[in-house]
Amino acid sequence: MNKKTKKLPDGKGHFNGYGGRFVPETLMPALIELEQAYKKCKKDKEFLSELELLQKTYIGRPTPLYFARRLTENLGGAKIYLKREDLCHTGAHKINNALAQALLAKKMGKTRLIAETGAGQHGVATATGAALVGLECEIYMGSEDMRRQSMNVFRMRLLGAKVTEVTTGSKTLKDAISESLRDWTTNVRNTHYILGTVFGPHPYPEMVRDFQSVIGQEARRQILKAEKKLPDCLIACVGGGSNSIGLFYAFLQNNIRMIGVEAGGKGIESGLHAARFAGGSLGVFQGCKSYLLQDDDGNVLTTHSVSAGLDYASVGPEHCYLRDLNRIEYTYATDDEAMKAFELLSRTEGIIPALESAHAIAETVKIAPAMPKDAVIIVNLSGRGDKDVQEVARIKGITL
Numbered sequence: 001m002n003k004k005t006k007k008l009p010d011g012k013g014h015f016n017g018y019g020g021r022f023v024p025e026t027l028m029p030a031l032i033e034l035e036q037a038y039k040k041c042k043k044d045k046e047f048l049s050e051l052e053l054l055q056k057t058y059i060g061r062p063t064p065l066y067f068a069r070r071l072t073e074n075l076g077g078a079k080i081y082l083k084r085e086d087l088c089h090t091g092a093h094k095i096n097n098a099l100a101q102a103l104l105a106k107k108m109g110k111t112r113l114i115a116e117t118g119a120g121q122h123g124v125a126t127a128t129g130a131a132l133v134g135l136e137c138e139i140y141m142g143s144e145d146m147r148r149q150s151m152n153v154f155r156m157r158l159l160g161a162k163v164t165e166v167t168t169g170s171k172t173l174k175d176a177i178s179e180s181l182r183d184w185t186t187n188v189r190n191t192h193y194i195l196g197t198v199f200g201p202h203p204y205p206e207m208v209r210d211f212q213s214v215i216g217q218e219a220r221r222q223i224l225k226a227e228k229k230l231p232d233c234l235i236a237c238v239g240g241g242s243n244s245i246g247l248f249y250a251f252l253q254n255n256i257r258m259i260g261v262e263a264g265g266k267g268i269e270s271g272l273h274a275a276r277f278a279g280g281s282l283g284v285f286q287g288c289k290s291y292l293l294q295d296d297d298g299n300v301l302t303t304h305s306v307s308a309g310l311d312y313a314s315v316g317p318e319h320c321y322l323r324d325l326n327r328i329e330y331t332y333a334t335d336d337e338a339m340k341a342f343e344l345l346s347r348t349e350g351i352i353p354a355l356e357s358a359h360a361i362a363e364t365v366k367i368a369p370a371m372p373k374d375a376v377i378i379v380n381l382s383g384r385g386d387k388d389v390q391e392v393a394r395i396k397g398i399t400l
Helices: 025-042 045-059 069-075 094-107 121-133 143-148 150-158 173-186 204-212 214-227 242-251 317-324 335-349 355-370 386-395
Strands: 065-067 079-084 112-117 136-142 162-166 191-193 233-237 257-265 281-285 288-292 329-334 376-381
Touching: 025 045, 025 094, 025 173, 025 204, 045 094, 065 214, 069 079, 069 335, 069 355, 079 214, 094 112, 094 121, 094 191, 094 204, 094 242, 112 121, 112 173, 121 136, 121 150, 136 143, 136 173, 143 150, 143 162, 150 162, 150 386, 162 173, 173 191, 204 214, 204 242, 204 317, 214 242, 214 376, 233 242, 233 355, 242 257, 242 317, 242 376, 257 335, 257 355, 288 317, 329 335, 329 355, 335 355, 335 386, 355 376, 355 386
Parallel strands: 079 376, 112 136, 112 191, 136 162, 233 257, 233 376, 257 329
Antiparallel strands: 065 079, 281 288
């Protein structure tokens, strides 16, 4: 870390004024148990060796760092590299965390895994991890997200997971998390909750960050080999914030521009978006203190994004801390911009990105042309777009 960036969180899970552990008393023993187990496993050579072997032989790591030549030529500026997390087993970065937590749960003696999911990729990754280690699995998913991501719902069920529809509230990710927390409170003795992003009560923001930091560690080695220098800019989409912090964390000690791209939806003024830094305020939500979209009375607002995985009311606490330091810039891309980027990458590189990742491509489209031709950008391509093809077709009025 540089001198301005302290190594956080502290012992109570705080990133300065953010984070913490705001949960019912019934969950405190489970969180303390999880924190102690994670600290032990970080130093357990057997656990780390098993995880490293599975990363290599099961997940498919290291994922490639790909020079997007035609996209670079199309935009006419900086050289653009894509960190290909879309090539991970199950199609997204989510497996990095889900598989590691599944192994951890097995070591803790748990017999059941639960998880929430929006885009479905974390649900698929959790169901995959459960199948691999032999644990029961239940996934909570909002009705709206089940409609948008019907293929992932089938994949989860095919993997042996029970998919439970959440029909309350906005019927999206925040409601699925609430149901997962209620389940965990009831079944805390035999159940581990695999939270999918760098959010929630301590130790989740730290633990998920650490499991996802393999992305940036690899990208750092790969770009030094390819370009003999570090990148000038890193770009990643930000929902809860795990794929972005996974890329950024290994570069925080360097003077490198980093940009996190939130979901601008139909525009900030419309109120139909999920840009917490552009339209949110500080509050406590689902176990931690962070920026969230809320009204003057503290009621959580309905969010909107064309991408189910970014359609979330709050953001990881470490992102808030790094924003305060001006270490990471946060901006947003609208639905329309993401859709155009989705098509652009597909047509120039033959790579169909997840709609979440398309938000990062949209920001690249904005900034790359103005940068020198010897500048280097790394974009985290957090997931593949197979899951989104039906939704894009529906939006465009195409019958499949």
